[in-house]
Amino acid sequence: MAIRCFVLDDEPLATDLLRDYIGRLPDLELTGISNSPSQAFSILQYTPVDVVFLDIQMPRLTGFELLRPLAYRPKVIFTTAFREYALDSYEFDVLDFLVKPVSFERFCQAVGKIYRFLPTPAGLPEVPQAAVAVHEYQYFKVNKEMVKLFLKDILWIESLKDYVRIHTPSGPLVSYMRISYLEEKLPPDRFLRIHKSFIVALHHIQAISALYIRINNREIPIGRIYKARLDEVLQKDRPEAGLGSRL
Incomplete structure (x- = not known):
């Protein structure tokens, strides 16, 4: 099952970069992308996703303010140019905290954490640990490539x-x-x-x-x-x- 991702950043260059990174990894599915916090909130309220790549400091609505009223709590990978927000971000279900500019190597490290922390979808039986292990992997930088290793x-x-x-x-x-x-x-x-x-x-x-x-x-x-x-x-x-x- 593909991991459903949503990207929100008020900077188009930042969303374009994450769109490119997500497209390189076959297990990730980009279900939505937005440069508007209010638009993103409307989408996320009615279209649940697994992971949100989320900027923090945005006009009118911060990343924190967007997350608090959501009816569900997706996993979050924060992306921001401001390091001082790192501590505040851990109020939420945070997988990682990426400081811009985000390299593909650092992005892959964050993505590797998704498989360890995503819960079993509601209504599905728990998967035996041995079966889960088959699908767990991380990306490692080897020479100039990011190598997928189970x-x-x-x-x-x-x-x-x-x-x-x-x-x-x-x-x-x-x-x-x-x-x-x-x-x-x-x-x-x-x-x-x-x-x-x-x-x-x-x-x-x-x-x-x-x-x-x-x-x-x-x-x-x-x-x-x-x-x-x-x-x-x-x-x-x-x-x-x-x-x-x-x-």
Whole structure:
């Protein structure tokens, strides 16, 4: 199912840019675009969407004032040239806060959060977590491209200072991103940092010892300060009969 998006900004150049960005991603559907807050409010009241890309400072009606009286609360990605609004924006169901000019890379990072936080549509049964995982992905900047990578395909992640090497079954990808930033963005029930330089995908673990975790026949070291947390996570997954001594 496509993610229904609406774009509101009083600057036509800003809406044109977001229109272009949304058009590059096949899972996003642009259902409406407007440079008028009052017009946008009328549309949004009767045409619910999943995500609104919303400017804050606009004539006659701010982004905050537009959201408050809506009969429903869409997810929001704020776009603005004014950084001082960041704190106030978190009164709402905010996925991200983009400061203009917005790059495509930064836009893709914000879009990657949509899949983690959008609720199951009303009237539909809850989707099993395993099924949800198949459709979860993020975009990573690799060379000059934004590469779509499904989270289920990530084996482990290795820090290279300001870069990360993301290991997948088809080979590694190197992306400009700190491992600490990526650690915050990945689902904590599926990914765990086990070393200052490594994050592992729990569902890809083949074997565990006191010193390393083996994934895809590669031994990944366990850092001393991360060992207690690792043991805590693994203990939850063990059956009551036990699997031997603890790490």
